[in-house]
Amino acid sequence: ADEALREAARLVREVPDFPEPGVLFRDISPMLANGPALNAVVSALGRDFDFDVVAGVEARGFLVGAAVAHAFGTGVIGLRKPGKLPVVADRIEYSLEYGRATLELPAETLRPGQRVLVVDDVLATGGTLGAACRLVRQAGADVAAAAVVLELTALEGRDKILGEKVRALLQV
Ligand code: PRP
Ligand code: HPA
Numbered sequence: 001a002d003e004a005l006r007e008a009a010r011l012v013r014e015v016p017d018f019p020e021p022g023v024l025f026r027d028i029s030p031m032l033a034n035g036p037a038l039n040a041v042v043s044a045l046g047r048d049f050d051f052d053v054v055a056g057v058e059a060r061g062f063l064v065g066a067a068v069a070h071a072f073g074t075g076v077i078g079l080r081k082p083g084k085l086p087v088v089a090d091r092i093e094y095s096l097e098y099g100r101a102t103l104e105l106p107a108e109t110l111r112p113g114q115r116v117l118v119v120d121d122v123l124a125t126g127g128t129l130g131a132a133c134r135l136v137r138q139a140g141a142d143v144a145a146a147a148v149v150l151e152l153t154a155l156e157g158r159d160k161i162l163g164e165k166v167r168a169l170l171q172v
Helices: 002-009 035-046 060-072 127-138
Strands: 013-016 024-027 053-057 075-079 088-095 100-106 115-123 142-151 166-171
Touching: 002 035, 002 166, 035 060, 035 115, 035 142, 035 166, 053 060, 053 127, 060 075, 060 115, 075 100, 088 127, 100 127, 115 127, 127 142
Parallel strands: 053 075, 053 115, 115 142, 142 166
Antiparallel strands: 013 024, 088 100
Protein backbone atom coordinates (compact mmCIF):
# COMPACT_ATOMS: atom_id res chain seq x y z
CA ALA A 1 0.00 0.00 0.00
CA ASP A 2 2.83 2.39 0.82
CA GLU A 3 4.48 1.52 -2.48
CA ALA A 4 1.23 2.26 -4.33
CA LEU A 5 1.04 5.65 -2.61
CA ARG A 6 4.64 6.42 -3.55
CA GLU A 7 3.80 5.61 -7.16
CA ALA A 8 0.74 7.84 -6.92
CA ALA A 9 2.81 10.71 -5.52
CA ARG A 10 4.92 10.72 -8.67
CA LEU A 11 1.82 11.75 -10.61
CA VAL A 12 1.49 15.09 -8.81
CA ARG A 13 2.50 17.73 -11.31
CA GLU A 14 4.43 20.85 -10.28
CA VAL A 15 3.39 23.98 -12.14
CA PRO A 16 5.53 27.10 -11.61
CA ASP A 17 3.95 30.54 -11.44
CA PHE A 18 0.34 29.44 -10.99
CA PRO A 19 -2.02 31.03 -10.07
CA GLU A 20 0.46 33.91 -9.82
CA PRO A 21 4.19 34.49 -10.33
CA GLY A 22 6.37 32.89 -7.67
CA VAL A 23 3.88 30.21 -6.61
CA LEU A 24 4.70 26.56 -7.27
CA PHE A 25 1.30 24.90 -7.74
CA ARG A 26 0.91 21.15 -7.12
CA ASP A 27 -1.68 19.73 -9.49
CA ILE A 28 -3.07 16.37 -8.37
CA SER A 29 -5.25 15.99 -11.48
CA PRO A 30 -2.91 13.47 -13.18
CA MET A 31 -2.89 11.41 -9.99
CA LEU A 32 -6.69 11.31 -9.75
CA ALA A 33 -6.90 10.42 -13.46
CA ASN A 34 -4.86 7.25 -12.88
CA GLY A 35 -6.88 4.25 -11.71
CA PRO A 36 -4.34 2.52 -9.45
CA ALA A 37 -3.25 5.87 -7.99
CA LEU A 38 -6.82 6.92 -7.20
CA ASN A 39 -7.44 3.54 -5.64
CA ALA A 40 -4.38 3.87 -3.39
CA VAL A 41 -5.31 7.41 -2.39
CA VAL A 42 -8.92 6.58 -1.59
CA SER A 43 -8.06 3.53 0.53
CA ALA A 44 -5.41 5.43 2.47
CA LEU A 45 -7.69 8.40 3.18
CA GLY A 46 -10.36 6.37 4.96
CA ARG A 47 -8.35 3.54 6.47
CA ASP A 48 -8.93 2.82 10.19
CA PHE A 49 -11.22 5.80 10.75
CA ASP A 50 -14.75 5.22 12.08
CA PHE A 51 -17.16 7.35 10.09
CA ASP A 52 -20.81 7.23 9.03
CA VAL A 53 -20.65 9.71 6.19
CA VAL A 54 -18.10 11.70 4.16
CA ALA A 55 -18.24 15.48 3.67
CA GLY A 56 -16.28 16.73 0.64
CA VAL A 57 -15.42 20.40 0.11
CA GLU A 58 -16.30 22.09 -3.20
CA ALA A 59 -14.97 21.59 -5.79
CA ARG A 60 -11.94 19.33 -5.80
CA GLY A 61 -12.93 17.77 -2.50
CA PHE A 62 -16.05 16.43 -4.24
CA LEU A 63 -13.97 14.18 -6.49
CA VAL A 64 -11.98 12.67 -3.68
CA GLY A 65 -14.80 12.66 -1.12
CA ALA A 66 -17.29 10.82 -3.32
CA ALA A 67 -14.69 8.20 -4.17
CA VAL A 68 -13.86 7.65 -0.49
CA ALA A 69 -17.53 7.40 0.44
CA HIS A 70 -18.20 4.82 -2.24
CA ALA A 71 -15.14 2.77 -1.33
CA PHE A 72 -16.11 2.64 2.34
CA GLY A 73 -19.84 2.18 1.74
CA THR A 74 -21.03 5.50 3.18
CA GLY A 75 -22.97 8.40 1.75
CA VAL A 76 -21.40 11.69 0.73
CA ILE A 77 -22.30 15.32 1.46
CA GLY A 78 -21.02 18.25 -0.58
CA LEU A 79 -20.08 21.33 1.47
CA ARG A 80 -20.77 24.08 -1.03
CA LYS A 81 -19.80 27.61 -1.88
CA PRO A 82 -22.66 30.09 -1.40
CA GLY A 83 -25.55 30.47 -3.80
CA LYS A 84 -25.55 26.89 -5.10
CA LEU A 85 -27.93 25.11 -2.75
CA PRO A 86 -31.72 25.46 -2.85
CA VAL A 87 -32.12 24.71 0.87
CA VAL A 88 -29.32 25.38 3.33
CA ALA A 89 -29.22 23.64 6.71
CA ASP A 90 -26.29 25.60 8.09
CA ARG A 91 -23.47 27.84 6.94
CA ILE A 92 -20.09 29.08 8.12
CA GLU A 93 -18.07 32.12 7.17
CA TYR A 94 -14.32 32.13 7.45
CA SER A 95 -11.34 34.24 6.48
CA LEU A 96 -8.93 33.40 3.71
CA GLU A 97 -5.58 34.98 2.94
CA TYR A 98 -7.46 37.67 1.06
CA GLY A 99 -11.05 38.27 2.11
CA ARG A 100 -13.74 35.95 3.36
CA ALA A 101 -15.49 32.84 2.18
CA THR A 102 -18.56 30.80 3.06
CA LEU A 103 -19.37 27.09 3.09
CA GLU A 104 -22.94 25.77 3.18
CA LEU A 105 -24.36 22.45 4.31
CA PRO A 106 -27.30 21.13 2.27
CA ALA A 107 -30.59 20.45 4.09
CA GLU A 108 -31.55 16.94 5.15
CA THR A 109 -28.12 15.43 4.79
CA LEU A 110 -26.20 15.41 8.06
CA ARG A 111 -27.87 14.05 11.17
CA PRO A 112 -26.82 15.08 14.69
CA GLY A 113 -24.39 12.61 16.19
CA GLN A 114 -23.13 11.24 12.90
CA ARG A 115 -19.39 10.73 12.63
CA VAL A 116 -18.09 12.61 9.62
CA LEU A 117 -14.91 12.15 7.63
CA VAL A 118 -14.16 15.60 6.19
CA VAL A 119 -12.26 15.28 2.91
CA ASP A 120 -10.50 17.75 0.65
CA ASP A 121 -7.75 17.56 -1.93
CA VAL A 122 -5.26 20.05 -0.49
CA LEU A 123 -4.53 21.54 2.93
CA ALA A 124 -2.91 24.92 2.32
CA THR A 125 -3.53 27.71 4.86
CA GLY A 126 -6.10 25.49 6.58
CA GLY A 127 -8.90 28.03 6.40
CA THR A 128 -11.13 25.83 4.28
CA LEU A 129 -10.64 22.52 6.08
CA GLY A 130 -10.90 24.18 9.49
CA ALA A 131 -14.18 25.85 8.49
CA ALA A 132 -15.53 22.57 7.09
CA CYS A 133 -14.86 20.87 10.44
CA ARG A 134 -16.49 23.73 12.37
CA LEU A 135 -19.55 23.57 10.11
CA VAL A 136 -19.95 19.86 10.80
CA ARG A 137 -19.71 20.40 14.55
CA GLN A 138 -21.99 23.45 14.42
CA ALA A 139 -24.61 21.18 12.80
CA GLY A 140 -24.41 18.83 15.79
CA ALA A 141 -22.33 16.08 14.20
CA ASP A 142 -18.87 14.81 15.13
CA VAL A 143 -15.71 15.07 13.08
CA ALA A 144 -14.18 11.59 12.92
CA ALA A 145 -11.15 13.08 11.17
CA ALA A 146 -10.11 15.48 8.44
CA ALA A 147 -8.26 13.86 5.55
CA VAL A 148 -6.52 15.43 2.57
CA VAL A 149 -4.41 14.12 -0.26
CA LEU A 150 -1.73 16.80 -0.08
CA GLU A 151 -0.54 19.12 2.71
CA LEU A 152 1.57 22.17 1.96
CA THR A 153 3.38 22.12 5.28
CA ALA A 154 5.10 25.52 4.97
CA LEU A 155 1.70 27.23 5.32
CA GLU A 156 1.14 25.61 8.74
CA GLY A 157 -2.56 25.08 7.99
CA ARG A 158 -2.70 22.11 10.34
CA ASP A 159 -2.39 24.52 13.27
CA LYS A 160 -5.79 25.99 12.32
CA ILE A 161 -7.55 22.65 12.73
CA LEU A 162 -7.02 22.21 16.43
CA GLY A 163 -8.81 19.41 18.18
CA GLU A 164 -9.25 17.21 15.10
CA LYS A 165 -7.29 14.31 13.74
CA VAL A 166 -5.72 15.50 10.51
CA ARG A 167 -4.40 12.99 7.98
CA ALA A 168 -2.39 14.07 4.94
CA LEU A 169 -1.22 11.35 2.56
CA LEU A 170 1.51 13.46 0.98
CA GLN A 171 3.40 16.39 2.45
CA VAL A 172 5.49 18.93 0.58
C1 PRP B 1 -8.54 24.90 -2.75
C2 PRP B 1 -8.42 23.47 -2.24
C3 PRP B 1 -8.90 23.56 -0.82
C4 PRP B 1 -8.46 24.95 -0.42
C5 PRP B 1 -7.20 24.87 0.39
O1 PRP B 1 -9.84 25.13 -3.18
O2 PRP B 1 -9.21 22.59 -3.02
O3 PRP B 1 -10.32 23.46 -0.73
O4 PRP B 1 -8.22 25.69 -1.62
O5 PRP B 1 -6.79 26.15 0.77
P1 PRP B 1 -6.70 26.66 2.26
O6 PRP B 1 -6.13 25.53 3.09
O7 PRP B 1 -5.77 27.83 2.16
O8 PRP B 1 -8.07 27.04 2.70
P2 PRP B 1 -10.31 26.37 -4.07
O9 PRP B 1 -10.90 27.38 -3.17
O10 PRP B 1 -9.20 26.77 -4.97
O11 PRP B 1 -11.54 25.77 -4.87
P3 PRP B 1 -11.79 24.61 -5.94
O12 PRP B 1 -11.69 23.29 -5.22
O13 PRP B 1 -13.18 24.91 -6.34
O14 PRP B 1 -10.78 24.71 -7.05
N1 HPA C 1 -2.12 22.91 -5.23
C1 HPA C 1 -3.44 22.73 -5.17
N2 HPA C 1 -4.25 23.54 -4.51
C2 HPA C 1 -3.71 24.57 -3.87
C3 HPA C 1 -2.34 24.81 -3.89
C4 HPA C 1 -1.49 23.94 -4.61
O1 HPA C 1 -0.27 24.07 -4.68
N3 HPA C 1 -2.11 25.93 -3.14
C5 HPA C 1 -3.32 26.32 -2.70
N4 HPA C 1 -4.28 25.52 -3.12
